[in-house]
Amino acid sequence: MRLRRPSLLSPRDRDALLKDALAELPAPARRLFLKRGLTLGGLSLLTGCSVVDEDSAERLLVHVSRFNDRVQAWLFDPNRLAPTYPESMMTRPFPFNAFYGRDEVPEVDGDDYRLEVGGLVTDKHAWSLPELYALPQADQVTRHICVEGWSAIGKWGGVPFATFLKRIGADLSAKYVGFECADDYYTSIDMATALHPQTLLTFTYDGKTLPPEYGYPMKLRMPTKLGYKNPKHIVALTVTNTYPGGYWEDQGYNWFGGS
Ligand SMILES: Nc1nc2c(c(=O)[nH]1)N[C@H]1C(S)=C(S)[C@@H](COP(=O)(O)O)O[C@H]1N2
Ligand SMILES: [Mo]
Numbered sequence: 001m002r003l004r005r006p007s008l009l010s011p012r013d014r015d016a017l018l019k020d021a022l023a024e025l026p027a028p029a030r031r032l033f034l035k036r037g038l039t040l041g042g043l044s045l046l047t048g049c050s051v052v053d054e055d056s057a058e059r060l061l062v063h064v065s066r067f068n069d070r071v072q073a074w075l076f077d078p079n080r081l082a083p084t085y086p087e088s089m090m091t092r093p094f095p096f097n098a099f100y101g102r103d104e105v106p107e108v109d110g111d112d113y114r115l116e117v118g119g120l121v122t123d124k125h126a127w128s129l130p131e132l133y134a135l136p137q138a139d140q141v142t143r144h145i146c147v148e149g150w151s152a153i154g155k156w157g158g159v160p161f162a163t164f165l166k167r168i169g170a171d172l173s174a175k176y177v178g179f180e181c182a183d184d185y186y187t188s189i190d191m192a193t194a195l196h197p198q199t200l201l202t203f204t205y206d207g208k209t210l211p212p213e214y215g216y217p218m219k220l221r222m223p224t225k226l227g228y229k230n231p232k233h234i235v236a237l238t239v240t241n242t243y244p245g246g247y248w249e250d251q252g253y254n255w256f257g258g259s
Contacts, residue, residue: 017057024064082198082223085141090206091152096213097227099185099247105212106182106233113217119178119238122169129217133203135159135167140198142223144230147253156210156221158202162195170239178244179220182233187246189222189229190256198223201234229257 022030096102114126139157165172172195178188193199202221203210210216215232222230228248238244249255 013054013057017060020061021064024061080224082142084223085143085153087141087155089153090141090155094154094205094214095146095150095152097146097148098183098232100183102213104183107212108182108217108233108235110217113235115218115234116236117168117238118236119240120171120174121239123167129203132159132201132218136163137203138200139202139204139207140200140221140223142198142221144221144223144227146227148227155206156200156202156219157204157207158200158218158221160197161199161201161220162197164201165194165239174239175241176239176244178238178240179231179234180236180238181231182235185231185233185247186244187229187231187249188244188255189220189225193222193224196222196224226257228253 098105110129113129115132116126117124136159137157138160139155141153141155143151143153145151165177170177172191174191176188176190177194178186180186199220199222202219203217205211205214210219215234218234219232220230220234228246246253246255249257
């Protein structure tokens with residue numbers, strides 16, 4: 001048996017490899033890597049291939065391109081449904097998370113509350129809670145995944161967001177829906193996700209009015225998106241073609257934030 005000596009990659013080869021790998025990645029992953037800095041170490045982690053020589057470099061590129069197809073299919077299929085669970089699998093108690101502690105959860109007065117609606121919509125009237133509760137409601141048991149390393153299964157109920165957007169005469173060809181929250185949090189989503197059948201504007205948790213810590217009076221629940229894309233305590237939403245960004249997104253988290 002003849003042992004083949006690896007031809008170690010020169011710094012130039014490594015740069016070329018990173019460039020090729022970057023070109024293979026789908027746009028959201030590419031942006032994330034550009035922001036965070038793409039390294040061979042990072043790519044090795046992602047693909048499970050370590051790069052020592054030209055053969056392994058080749059293998060890594062094949063992996064990245066396969067990863068690309070899988071990621072594209074997963075992220076961009078507007079019909080992809082997130083898994084749902086039996087109620088017996090709900091996580092109790094459900095975790096609380098925000099950019100502050102539990103003692104700073106905003107107090108929203110439900111009687112005075114109005115959801116402001118703006119941007120590319122024909123009906124800009126602000127919605128009271130009873131008006132929102134009178135819309136057709138649905139509920140689902142899904143998994144919420146937080147990038148901080150936990151996930152939990154919960155049951156949220158509310159109006160399918162597509163129904164609400166149609167009700168306010170939203171321009172459904174607009175690019176984004178932006179959200180502002182009572183605690184200065186903000187985020188935004190793509191229209192395909194806004195119209196996804198599992199995207200709900202929720203008012204209940206486990207069959208009861210959404211408790212303050214989970215986002216009273218409403219949380220946009222999207223089981224196809226990571227936790228930070230799911231705004232709690234929403235007070236205003238805007239349909240727009242101007243990129244609205246987000247609280248964590250503006251600090252480097254991936255904007256698409258698919259789960
Ligand atoms: N208004 C508001 N919404 C928010 C946040 C926040 O700090 N403020 N944190 C996000 C993050 S990172 C997560 S994981 C979930 C946590 O929701 P939970 O407290 O119901 O578990 O809310 C998201 N929505
Ligand atoms: Mo999160």
